[in-house]
Amino acid sequence: xxxxxxxxxxxxxxxxxxxxxxxxxxxxxxxxxxxxxxxxxxxxxxxxxxxxxxxxxxxxxxxxxxxxxxxxxxxxxxxxxxxxxxxxxxxxxxxxxxxxxxxxxxxxxxxxxxxxxxxxxxxxxxxxxxxxxxxxxxxxxxxxxxxxxxxxxxxxxxxxxxxxxxxxxxxxxxxxxxxxxxxxxxxxxxxxxxxxxxxxxxxxxxxxxxxxxxxxxxxxxxxxxxxxxxxxxxxxxxxxxxxxxxxxxxxxxxxxxxxxxxxxxxxxxxxxxxxxxxxxxxxxxxxxxxxxxxxxxxxxxxxxxxxxxxxxxxxxxxxxxxxxxxxxxxxxxxxxxxxxxxxxxxxxxxxxxxxxxxxxxxxxxxxxxxxxxxxxxxxxxxxxxxxxxxxxxxxxxxxxxxxxxxxxxxxxxxxxxxxxxxxxxxxxxxxxxxxxxxxxxxxxxxxxxxxxxxxxxxxxxxxxxxxxxxxxxxxxxxxxxxxxxxxxxxxxxxxxxxxxxxxxxxxxxxxxxxxxxxxxx
Amino acid sequence: xxxxxxxxxxxxxxxxxxxxxxxxxxxxxxxxxxxxxxxxxxxxxxxxxxxxxxxxxxxxxxxx
Numbered sequence: 001x002x003x004x005x006x007x008x009x010x011x012x013x014x015x016x017x018x019x020x021x022x023x024x025x026x027x028x029x030x031x032x033x034x035x036x037x038x039x040x041x042x043x044x045x046x047x048x049x050x051x052x053x054x055x056x057x058x059x060x061x062x063x064x065x066x067x068x069x070x071x072x073x074x075x076x077x078x079x080x081x082x083x084x085x086x087x088x089x090x091x092x093x094x095x096x097x098x099x100x101x102x103x104x105x106x107x108x109x110x111x112x113x114x115x116x117x118x119x120x121x122x123x124x125x126x127x128x129x130x131x132x133x134x135x136x137x138x139x140x141x142x143x144x145x146x147x148x149x150x151x152x153x154x155x156x157x158x159x160x161x162x163x164x165x166x167x168x169x170x171x172x173x174x175x176x177x178x179x180x181x182x183x184x185x186x187x188x189x190x191x192x193x194x195x196x197x198x199x200x201x202x203x204x205x206x207x208x209x210x211x212x213x214x215x216x217x218x219x220x221x222x223x224x225x226x227x228x229x230x231x232x233x234x235x236x237x238x239x240x241x242x243x244x245x246x247x248x249x250x251x252x253x254x255x256x257x258x259x260x261x262x263x264x265x266x267x268x269x270x271x272x273x274x275x276x277x278x279x280x281x282x283x284x285x286x287x288x289x290x291x292x293x294x295x296x297x298x299x300x301x302x303x304x305x306x307x308x309x310x311x312x313x314x315x316x317x318x319x320x321x322x323x324x325x326x327x328x329x330x331x332x333x334x335x336x337x338x339x340x341x342x343x344x345x346x347x348x349x350x351x352x353x354x355x356x357x358x359x360x361x362x363x364x365x366x367x368x369x370x371x372x373x374x375x376x377x378x379x380x381x382x383x384x385x386x387x388x389x390x391x392x393x394x395x396x397x398x399x400x401x402x403x404x405x406x407x408x409x410x411x412x413x414x415x416x417x418x419x420x421x422x423x424x425x426x427x428x429x430x431x432x433x434x435x436x437x438x439x440x441x442x443x444x445x446x447x448x449x450x451x452x453x454x455x456x457x458x459x460x461x462x463x464x465x466x467x468x469x470x471x472x473x474x475x476x477x478x479x480x481x482x483x484x485x486x487x488x489x490x491x492x493x494x495x496x497x498x499x500x501x502x503x504x505x506x507x508x509x510x511x512x513x514x515x516x517x518x519x520x521x
Numbered sequence: 522x523x524x525x526x527x528x529x530x531x532x533x534x535x536x537x538x539x540x541x542x543x544x545x546x547x548x549x550x551x552x553x554x555x556x557x558x559x560x561x562x563x564x565x566x567x568x569x570x571x572x573x574x575x576x577x578x579x580x581x582x583x584x585x
Contacts, residue, residue: 011572261564278559401573430574431569443557445554453555472548481532485533487537
């Protein structure tokens with residue numbers, strides 16, 4: 001989506017080529033996209049976020065908290081037991097069994113979300129209907145009936161399984177986390193940087209430069225969550241930089257804005273004792289402010305920097321349990337989520353919590369779960385708007401490739417955080433392309449000021465216990481998984497004919513040396 | 522002082538390596554390094570291509 005939006009901006013707004021000092025304008029190509037194109041994009045992207053959030057909790061992190069060795073379907077242990085499981089793993093413990101049962105059920109729910117995306121985009125994943133200028137699909141009433149039925153099923157699962165399971169695990173946590181965290185508040189004390197960044201997502205208006213978004217765009221800094229910039233993209237995007245001091249790149253400068261960005265890999269830096277990662281270190285402003293991104297960051301920005309937040313009322317689901325959501329109004333927006341999450345956690349634990357306490361393992365899980373509900377509920381509203389607007393209306397405006405040099409920046413939110421793409425086009429070809437993705441923010445290395453990235457900061461703040469190395473590893477993983485890292489997009493460079501590009505030798509200590517082209521291996 | 526190396530960190534999308542130094546008496550973390558061990562070459566692949574290829578090629582970066 002960020003890539004398409006960068007094209008929208010390059011192709012639809014006529015923005016010029018970026019040069020040093022050239023401002024990124026507030027022109028947003030999405031304002032030219034027809035209402036149906038905007039709504040269908042929101043529905044496709046929404047289905048993807050819902051799918052991703054469910055998968056993350058159940059398949060990737062829920063079993064960090066459950067000793068599942070005696071729970072069906074994990075009898076005859078395939079999941080190694082350890083001394084730090086929080087929910088007693090016997091068949092008779094309903095809470096642990098609920099999480100494991102829903103682990104299996106959620107695989108079906110995940111397929112529903114995939115199907116919803118496929119109905120509106122032709123295929124899922126790698127949708128081929130989303131193009132610069134809108135979408136190419138025109139759904140009929142049968143498509144929408146299928147979509148709406150699956151959405152209704154998923155909203156039921158989020159309300160009756162996903163959110164209660166997250167809260168169950170959270171409420172059980174302080175008691176038995178390997179004896180390390182004896183009080184509730186201690187368990188929440190992994191604040192990280194407290195700075196948050198969101199590019200915002202889900203445009204809720206057509207044809208206006210002053211975007212209304214379901215989830216806000218902006219930065220919040222420090223314990224006061226002070227708004228860093230206004231809602232417009234100009235100030236925000238002109239303050240995005242990437243630092244490569246500790247990364248395996250050979251760029252001409254340590255700190256570059258993405259539209260002048262470089263990605264010159266340097267394998268000779270692998271194992272040299274200074275650089276330690278392929279990930280760059282994205283930072284906000286030339287002061288190199290470290291920012292956390294993701295669902296919690298989005299909810300915090302939506303609450304404390306809500307100038308661009310959508311005013312649409314989002315109907316809550318019919319199957320909502322009022323006991324679970326004491327703090328959530330019947331009509332709500334993203335700016336209500338922080339308060340609702342705090343209320344839900346206080347109701348379960350009786351602790352005294354403030355927003356700072358949400359910067360924690362369970363604050364991050366809870367924000368993701370309740371955001372999942374917000375988006376699924378909003379999708380019901382968008383689906384109604386789409387049908388009311390007329391399914392046969394235009395979904396697409398033709399976006400012609402510019403003959404002059406053009407530049408576009410596209411910004412949106414991936415399920416796991418702020419995602420931006422920067423494209424420069426000359427002679428109808430790409431001459432520079434840079435992606436600054438959410439997991440490089442959260443998993444970023446140190447920068448030139450030797451300041452750690454958000455996840456590194458969190459790990460440096462926790463106490464992993466002393467009982468056993470198993471316990472220590474599990475505690476580290478419990479603090480890391482809430483960031484929902486996605487660094488699978490590591491693409492190997494190959495030539496179509498399979499010929500050798502270069503040869504390298506890696507020593508046992510990881511030191512890499514480039515070899516002559518004709519070297520024997 | 523003990524060094525815990527989690528390599529690979531699993532049940533994330535992709536793999537990572539985490540090196541954590543722990544005070545064995547208190548359990549406090551004294552140093553930490555999160556390493557991305559794989560190169561992402563999208564930027565280099567896209568240079569010289571039709572701009573309309575970009576959304577197709579980059580679409581699953583970070584889940585979208």
